[in-house]
Every structure is written in structure tokens, then in C-alpha cells.
Amino acid sequence: SYELTQPPSVSVSPGQTARITCSGDALPKQYAYWYQQKPGQAPVLVIYKDSERPSGIPERFSGSSSGTTVTLTISGVQAEDEADYYCQSADSSGIPVVFGGGTKLTVL
């Protein structure tokens, strides 16, 4: 089955830049999407189509794609950004939705 691979955890100090990666063989041909999930809350979309930011999402959130890896970048990390982040995409054989294993972002 198709998998999206994320690092389990990323730690940064406030004001620094956090980069969370997501790797998958189909990513060169499929868009990626990113969700933020804070404890006890439902996920919230923060990036769609690799790099588009929904309205209401702070500009410090950005996304990029290179080959089989997509990256969520949070510039000038704030304490409120501490959360779990999940990437989502599709595979090339018809499975429309696949989630990565999630990355816990810790703001030191």
C-alpha cells in the first residue's frame, strides 16, 4: 500500500523556522495538502495544492515541493504553532486519499 513518510517529531525555538517533510513516490504527480491538529481539536487545513494557503491561515505557513518530497515551512514559529501536522495526498493507482503518519512540532 502507498505510504507518505513524515518525521515523528520536529523541535524549534520561538522565532526560528520549522520545516516538516513528507515523502512519497507519487508526490511528483499528485498534489499534497497539510493539516494542523492541536490537542483535542479537529484538523485544520493550512496548505493545499502543495503551496496554496487558505484564507485565514497566517503568512508564516508555506509549502513547497521537490521531486518525491513536499515540505511545510513555518517561518517565525510561535508558541501557538505547537501541534501535530499531517500531510495528505493520493497515490497513482486510484486511492484518492492517503495521510502521512504525522509530525509533532514542539516549540521549545
Add this chain to the structure above:
Amino acid sequence: QITLKESGPTLVKPTQTLTLTCTFSGFSLSTSGVGVGWIRQPPGKALEWLALIYWNDDKRYSPSLKSRLTITKDTSKNQVVLTMTNMDPVDTATYYCAHRRSRPDTTENWFDPWGQGTLVTVSS
């Protein structure tokens, strides 16, 4: 404003069938391009996609759970129902429904917004 809310039992016994209802507002499942998905999350674990239904009644299921899942829609009631048969303790999770978004005439799928989720515990 789009909102979704999940409802159903909080406790089911092993081997029973789970039926969850997603009641939504702010969009219609009769509108071209619209869809609703179900995603679950076991306690402390990652998100897992379960099923997706589109405005044209096309349905997609997670391959690993396809034999146990059925997704249906009632456009007049603005509801989507997910049934999962033969429940097991490993199916204990928070179950979310979410509004599917995409660019027109594409097969892309992303979810925004999500419902608040409902915790289902499987135990005898």
C-alpha cells in the same frame, strides 16, 4: 459558512455494526464537485482515511477496510451515513467527517472544514 457534525453511538460491542451520521450545512451534495469524506483517528495515533462520497454518488473506500464500509448520502436531509461492520476494539477512534474540496473537474481531494469528531469506543 460550512459546518459538519458527526453523531452516533459512543460505545459499541465487538462484532456489532457501527452507524455514524454526518449532518452538514452551508453546501449541497447535489452540487457538482461536492463531496464528503470520513476519516478516523485512534487515540494518540495518526489520521486514517475511510471513505468518500461525491455529488454524483460515486463512492471510494480505503482498500484495507472496503469490505466493512458503506457510505451513503441523503441529499434532502443534508446527511452522509457511514456504516462499518464487524467492529473490533482496534476500531476505537475519533471519527470525523469533512467537506471535500477540489478544483473543478479534477480528481483532487482535500478536506476543509472538518467536523468536531465523535469518539467511538469498541468494548464488551
